[in-house]
Amino acid sequence: DGGSEGGDAATAPGPEAITEPIEIEFWHSMKEKNELAIKAMVEDFKKANDKITVKPVFKGDYDQMVVAYKQAIQQEATPPLVQIYDIGSRFMYDAQQVVPMYKFIEKDKFDQNANIEPNIASYYTIGGKLWSMPFNSSAPLLYMNADAVRKAGLDPDKPPATLDEIGEWAKKLTVKDGSTVTQYGFNAALYGWFVEQLTAQDNAEYCDNGNGRSGLATKVNFGTGAGPKFAQWLGDLVKEGYATNTGRPTDQAQNAFKTGTVALHLESTSALGGYTEAAKGKFELRTAPFPKPSATSTGGTIIGGASLWINAAGHSDAEKRAAWEFVKFANSAEQQSKWHAATGYVPVNPQATSNDNPNFQVAVTQLRAQQPSPATSGCLLGVMPEARKAAEVGLEQAVPAGAGQEAKTSADQAMQNAAASLQSSIDKYNANVK
Numbered sequence: 001d002g003g004s005e006g007g008d009a010a011t012a013p014g015p016e017a018i019t020e021p022i023e024i025e026f027w028h029s030m031k032e033k034n035e036l037a038i039k040a041m042v043e044d045f046k047k048a049n050d051k052i053t054v055k056p057v058f059k060g061d062y063d064q065m066v067v068a069y070k071q072a073i074q075q076e077a078t079p080p081l082v083q084i085y086d087i088g089s090r091f092m093y094d095a096q097q098v099v100p101m102y103k104f105i106e107k108d109k110f111d112q113n114a115n116i117e118p119n120i121a122s123y124y125t126i127g128g129k130l131w132s133m134p135f136n137s138s139a140p141l142l143y144m145n146a147d148a149v150r151k152a153g154l155d156p157d158k159p160p161a162t163l164d165e166i167g168e169w170a171k172k173l174t175v176k177d178g179s180t181v182t183q184y185g186f187n188a189a190l191y192g193w194f195v196e197q198l199t200a201q202d203n204a205e206y207c208d209n210g211n212g213r214s215g216l217a218t219k220v221n222f223g224t225g226a227g228p229k230f231a232q233w234l235g236d237l238v239k240e241g242y243a244t245n246t247g248r249p250t251d252q253a254q255n256a257f258k259t260g261t262v263a264l265h266l267e268s269t270s271a272l273g274g275y276t277e278a279a280k281g282k283f284e285l286r287t288a289p290f291p292k293p294s295a296t297s298t299g300g301t302i303i304g305g306a307s308l309w310i311n312a313a314g315h316s317d318a319e320k321r322a323a324w325e326f327v328k329f330a331n332s333a334e335q336q337s338k339w340h341a342a343t344g345y346v347p348v349n350p351q352a353t354s355n356d357n358p359n360f361q362v363a364v365t366q367l368r369a370q371q372p373s374p375a376t377s378g379c380l381l382g383v384m385p386e387a388r389k390a391a392e393v394g395l396e397q398a399v400p401a402g403a404g405q406e407a408k409t410s411a412d413q414a415m416q417n418a419a420a421s422l423q424s425s426i427d428k429y430n431a432n433v434k
């Protein structure tokens with residue numbers, strides 16, 4: 001056991017590597033309804049593979065996972081299989097810990113085109129090759145409390161499509177009892193992902209060098225364009241009392257929507273399974289495409305979610321092979337159909353069946369319609385997790401705490417400062433890339 005190299009030097013073992021029962025850890029970041037779906041998948045796998053036991057281990061949210069994984073590299077204790085969010089891909093590629101997925105694909109003559117949506121595969125392709133297996137793919141959405149929408153005389157079948165239109169709706173959807181707000185028109189977490197998505201919707205690149213796909217990115221661009229535009233827009237809505245600022249944690253913004261405190265809300269389709277359950281018997285839940293910064297925006301959204309990486313360094317051939325067997329299983333049409341129906345994630349396997357509930361179709365349609373371009377491929381940057389956090393600090397500075405309050409900094413200045421704060425990290429990372 002141990003000693004095997006990662007990165008391009010790594011090799012993919014064949015099925016003969018598994019000679020006796022084996023257990024492997026699978027580190028993931030799925031919570032609540034989505035964690036239950038992981039557990040169900042692992043159970044199904046056990047029934048189909050009596051020799052391999054997959055032990056799912058929740059390691060905190062996506063950001064916490066990257067921290068845990070970096071520690072594991074230091075301690076030479078990575079798990080055989082790990083789920084890493086989209087924006088961790090460049091780091092994973094450079095870290096040279098894994099057996100690239102394309103090696104297993106070649107070994108097994110696995111039919112990539114038949115089993116992975118081409119749009120999704122292209123997102124996880126680095127240097128022309130697939131390095132990880134897309135697993136939970138998402139799109140950002142606009143969520144609506146359709147009962148509240150109708151009550152305000154608006155039509156949920158004609159949802160707002162731009163930030164300004166959402167702002168107009170939010171004003172009509174804000175309900176007061178005396179001076180107390182009983183329903184806010186809008187909320188969204190101060191989540192850097194939305195800055196990334198709105199930048200792509202504007203057909204702009206978040207970082208230079210073709211969003212880091214034609215060469216190492218050397219700077220981020222969110223100090224101008226959709227970043228400050230979103231910060232200003234959200235800050236104004238909060239200041240005027242039409243939106244509530246629940247801060248950076250996505251859980252808090254999600255709770256505000258689930259409990260009916262807000263009528264319109266931005267979140268990933270990954271929340272849809274949980275929202276569907278939460279809304280049952282309380283309000284009619286509707287989803288709509290993610291807004292564009294303005295009516296003239298010509299871009300699209302970026303594929304979100306995470307992918308599965310098989311670790312090489314320190315792992316036996318049996319462990320690596322066992323991880324691949326589970327990866328193949330998780331990708332299968334049957335499992336992706338179940339996964340999609342339970343969680344709201346878009347099936348990565350084009351042969352998977354779609355949930356009949358129209359709310360589940362919005363992300364699927366949005367993702368499939370996407371024309372891959374440097375902008376909609378998202379930024380490949382080694383310090384992308386840090387970039388997202390910097391953008392969130394910018395949003396915190398630019399969005400007041402509540403109605404009638406002032407922002408700490410203007411939106412333009414806040415986002416410019418945030419972008420500039422990353423420069424030394426980007427330079428340092430690039431200087432160390434082998």
Ligand SMILES: O=P(O)(O)OC[C@H](O)CO
Binds near residue numbers: 086087
């Ligand atoms: O909540 P998810 O899984 O759709 O992920 C959203 C982002 O893409 C994570 O970086």
